[in-house]
Amino acid sequence: MQEENDPHFETAAIRTRAAQTQHREHTVPLYLTSSFTFENSEQARAMFADEIEGNIYTRFSNPNTTELIEKLCVLEGTEDGVATASGMSAMFTSMAGLLKAGDHVLASRSLFGSTHQILTQIFPRWGIAHSYADINRPDTWEALIRPNTKMIFVETPSNPSLDLIDLDWLGKLAARRGVILNVDNCFATPYLQQPAKYGAHLVTHSVTKFIDGQGRTIGGAILGKKELIKEIRFFARHTGPSLSPFNAWMLSKSLETLAVRMDRHCENALQLATFLEGHPRVEKVIYPFLPSHPQHELARRQMRSGGPLVTFIVKGGLGRAARLVDNLQMVSRTSNLGDTRSIATHPASTTHAKLSDDDRAAVGILPGLIRISVGLEHPDDVIRDIRQALEKD
Numbered sequence: 001m002q003e004e005n006d007p008h009f010e011t012a013a014i015r016t017r018a019a020q021t022q023h024r025e026h027t028v029p030l031y032l033t034s035s036f037t038f039e040n041s042e043q044a045r046a047m048f049a050d051e052i053e054g055n056i057y058t059r060f061s062n063p064n065t066t067e068l069i070e071k072l073c074v075l076e077g078t079e080d081g082v083a084t085a086s087g088m089s090a091m092f093t094s095m096a097g098l099l100k101a102g103d104h105v106l107a108s109r110s111l112f113g114s115t116h117q118i119l120t121q122i123f124p125r126w127g128i129a130h131s132y133a134d135i136n137r138p139d140t141w142e143a144l145i146r147p148n149t150k151m152i153f154v155e156t157p158s159n160p161s162l163d164l165i166d167l168d169w170l171g172k173l174a175a176r177r178g179v180i181l182n183v184d185n186c187f188a189t190p191y192l193q194q195p196a197k198y199g200a201h202l203v204t205h206s207v208t209k210f211i212d213g214q215g216r217t218i219g220g221a222i223l224g225k226k227e228l229i230k231e232i233r234f235f236a237r238h239t240g241p242s243l244s245p246f247n248a249w250m251l252s253k254s255l256e257t258l259a260v261r262m263d264r265h266c267e268n269a270l271q272l273a274t275f276l277e278g279h280p281r282v283e284k285v286i287y288p289f290l291p292s293h294p295q296h297e298l299a300r301r302q303m304r305s306g307g308p309l310v311t312f313i314v315k316g317g318l319g320r321a322a323r324l325v326d327n328l329q330m331v332s333r334t335s336n337l338g339d340t341r342s343i344a345t346h347p348a349s350t351t352h353a354k355l356s357d358d359d360r361a362a363v364g365i366l367p368g369l370i371r372i373s374v375g376l377e378h379p380d381d382v383i384r385d386i387r388q389a390l391e392k393d
């Protein structure tokens with residue numbers, strides 16, 4: 001929530017920093033130290049007793065991870081946070097740090113594959129149940145909330161079908177029913193949407209994706225309300241999913257360019273989506289800022305722009321989709337996303353291959369569906385490569 005004198009997003013992303021040391025360095029140094037010293041035993045006692053703040057040990061905190069979290073909190077409009085070693089450790093810790101046996105999680109069915117595995121394969125061992133709600137049937141969600149539902153977990157836009165959830169509606173539902181709302185904001189980043197503004201209690205990230213944006217590292221973040229983060233921090237401190245200082249240092253630098261990178265990713269994505277929509281070999285293009293997207297109006301309301309991902313369905317199903325991916329000359333074939341390099345992924349045979357055919361169909365993953373994470377190359381070159389791959393045979 002921008003107050004009159006608050007710095008703008010771009011400024012906060014650059015100027016939020018750890019305190020300068022006696023060397024008056026211009027950018028923040030890297031604190032490669034596993035532990036920190038105490039001035040005396042009284043200070044040590046007070047720090048361990050949480051009476052005073054300070055770094056004790058890098059598994060608990062480190063100036064580089066603290067800087068990254070403070071910056072992300074300003075950008076997301078959240079109170080506090082914990083940095084983690086991967087996006088999945090953020091998703092896991094944000095749930096396991098708060099839930100206990102007997103609790104229930106209501107989640108959107110369209111989830112990142114490993115989050116789905118946590119809910120369906122790992123949490124049941126500990127007596128934590130879940131139900132899935134259909135992202136396109138918001139009218140059915142409230143009835144799925146049980147007396148023991150402690151958390152609602154969602155991603156918007158969803159992967160890879162780019163369906164949106166109305167965060168304003170969901171924030172109000174969670175508040176009314178007293179349930180913690182946890183939003184994985186990895187696809188949008190805080191530059192495109194800030195779930196906490198709509199009442200999300202937790203905002204989780206794989207910072208591996210657009211926040212790093214350069215395909216260099218793995219990391220995660222859990223941001224949110226002070227009292228929830230306090231419990232999550234206790235869990236993280238004693239179970240140890242900490243982000244390394246080097247990665248935190250690099251990711252804080254990555255955030256300095258997030259706004260300009262996202263603007264360009266989104267401009268390029270809109271150009272690619274517009275090209276694909278007119279192509280005779282393409283059955284359907286899904287992009288939130290195209291008027292053909294069924295939730296176009298919501299996208300305009302909730303997101304600053306349409307995002308860096310474009311999903312489309314080629315005519316000819318699995319065979320044509322596989323050939324298209326094989327025919328690419330520049331665009332990378334990897335399952336990742338959120339890089340300077342454009343990436344093509346065929347979810348039905350890779351990221352979502354473990355799902356049953358029915359589960360895939362339920363989240364709109366057709367055999368001919370291809371997801372492009374649009375990079376920062378010149379958009380004409382990306383379009384040229386995808387066009388030749390599409391038209392080759």
Ligand SMILES: *Cc1c(COP(=O)(O)O)cnc(C)c1O
Nearest residue numbers: 086087088112186206208218219
């Ligand atoms: C990649 C991703 C994750 C997992 O993050 P890692 O950094 O790979 O552990 C979680 N959620 C979404 C939406 C993702 O795209």
